[in-house]
Amino acid sequence: KAGVTQTPRYLIKTRGQQVTLSCSPISGHRSVSWYQQTPGQGLQFLFEYFSETQRNKGNFPGRFSGRQFSNSRSEMNVSTLELGDSALYLCASSPRGSNTGELFFGEGSRLTVL
Amino acid sequence: ILNVEQSPQSLHVQEGDSTNFTCSFPSSNFYALHWYRWETAKSPEALFVMTLNGDEKKKGRISATLNTKEGYSYLYIKGSQPEDSATYLCAPLNTGFQKLVFGTGTRLLVSP
Numbered sequence: 001k002a003g004v005t006q007t008p009r010y011l012i013k014t015r016g017q018q019v020t021l022s023c024s025p026i027s028g029h030r031s032v033s034w035y036q037q038t039p040g041q042g043l044q045f046l047f048e049y050f051s052e053t054q055r056n057k058g059n060f061p062g063r064f065s066g067r068q069f070s071n072s073r074s075e076m077n078v079s080t081l082e083l084g085d086s087a088l089y090l091c092a093s094s095p096r097g098s099n100t101g102e103l104f105f106g107e108g109s110r111l112t113v114l
Numbered sequence: 115i116l117n118v119e120q121s122p123q124s125l126h127v128q129e130g131d132s133t134n135f136t137c138s139f140p141s142s143n144f145y146a147l148h149w150y151r152w153e154t155a156k157s158p159e160a161l162f163v164m165t166l167n168g169d170e171k172k173k174g175r176i177s178a179t180l181n182t183k184e185g186y187s188y189l190y191i192k193g194s195q196p197e198d199s200a201t202y203l204c205a206p207l208n209t210g211f212q213k214l215v216f217g218t219g220t221r222l223l224v225s226p
């Protein structure tokens with residue numbers, strides 16, 4: 001069974017640009033959550049999608065957005081990039097949601113903003 | 115905001131040593147506690163999901179206990195091996211927030 005796949009794995013952008021990250025969950029998993037990790041910080045929750053609906057949202061500005069498609073694949077978008085957005089972005093899938101069992105993580109997309 | 119504290123921040127032990135770390139979290143509205151292991155250049159991997167006060171779980175040389183009334187969980191590693199080197203994350207879930215809140219982790223380094 002394939003694991004959670006995130007693309008791209010690495011990317012470099014400049015301030016003001018926007019970026020789209022993609023996450024393909026494990027087959028059959030309907031929930032996808034996104035997390036941001038910056039040095040010295042724990043994993044910060046961005047949002048969770050379940051069956052194409054945003055179920056929960058973290059304390060991030062509106063520049064961070066996401067969506068989920070009918071095949072459960074998810075994308076997150078960050079507009080007007082700032083230097084502080086440089087981070088590792090992790091996505092995690094689960095069969096029915098993060099409040100029902102363990103999360104299965106991808107290897108992450110490392111974003112560098114110059 | 116749910117305050118999750120993990121201690122120590124980092125730990126360096128010798129192969130064969132046993133070690134333990136702590137995860138502290140608010141006891142009110144507790145629902146579940148997750149433990150994850152995150153090796154460098156890999157993705158976080160679930161170790162345990164614990165829900166009941168007094169719960170004890172074990173996977174090989176790693177075990178965990180849970181005290182929901184006082185809001186803490188211990189993770190134990192018996193006879194540490196170099197392959198145990200990783201960051202260990204805990205994440206409580208409570209009925210108020212409805213989402214996992216991760217601690218900053220305990221970074222373990224096991225030297226041969």
